[in-house]
Amino acid sequence: MSIYEIKVLKRENQQDIETTLEQYKGQVMLIVNTATGCGLTPQYEALEALYRKYKTDGFVVLDFPCNQFMEQAKEDDEEINSFCTLKYDTTFPRFKKIDVNGCNESPLYTFLKNAQSKREEGGNFFMKLMIGLSSKINGKSGNAKDIKWNFEKFLVNRQGDVVKRFAPTVSPNQIESFVAELLKKR
Numbered sequence: 001m002s003i004y005e006i007k008v009l010k011r012e013n014q015q016d017i018e019t020t021l022e023q024y025k026g027q028v029m030l031i032v033n034t035a036t037g038c039g040l041t042p043q044y045e046a047l048e049a050l051y052r053k054y055k056t057d058g059f060v061v062l063d064f065p066c067n068q069f070m071e072q073a074k075e076d077d078e079e080i081n082s083f084c085t086l087k088y089d090t091t092f093p094r095f096k097k098i099d100v101n102g103c104n105e106s107p108l109y110t111f112l113k114n115a116q117s118k119r120e121e122g123g124n125f126f127m128k129l130m131i132g133l134s135s136k137i138n139g140k141s142g143n144a145k146d147i148k149w150n151f152e153k154f155l156v157n158r159q160g161d162v163v164k165r166f167a168p169t170v171s172p173n174q175i176e177s178f179v180a181e182l183l184k185k186r
Helices: 043-057 077-088 107-115 125-137 172-184
Strands: 007-012 015-020 028-034 059-065 153-156 162-166
Touching: 007 077, 028 043, 028 107, 028 172, 043 059, 043 077, 043 172, 059 077, 107 162, 153 172, 162 172
Parallel strands: 028 059
Antiparallel strands: 007 015, 028 153, 153 162
């Protein structure tokens, strides 16, 4: 199965609509699990800046809200969308809230984690420490492939291959060079 065949849900006009990522075929995708009440939530601003800078070149950010990490995305899908558009002026596609780990995890995240289990680490030491402590407190040690926190990012090339996985603490600005490089390739 390719990434373009995996079924995902969008929330539009107060209805859940089943779709696939087929419409993004040929684009470079950055897939992110997000939360509105997290210390990393300000990354929305940098994600939007990256999206606006490269969208005409074939780049898209795909937002998958998730409430699995200390319940930092408690709102319903409409409230999450309102928050992101009003506070961070986001315009990239946002999907229905999902689970990224466990027995109810989205098939998309099963695919992403199996395709790219190694994370590119980086970012601020304090935030990495907090994520590690929170994972232990919540008993979320899981396996090495598990998503560790909100704002973990997967970079997918134009052919649908998952080429990089970035830890939550890696900022969108640190990913820009990888995005630019992939956009040069056809």
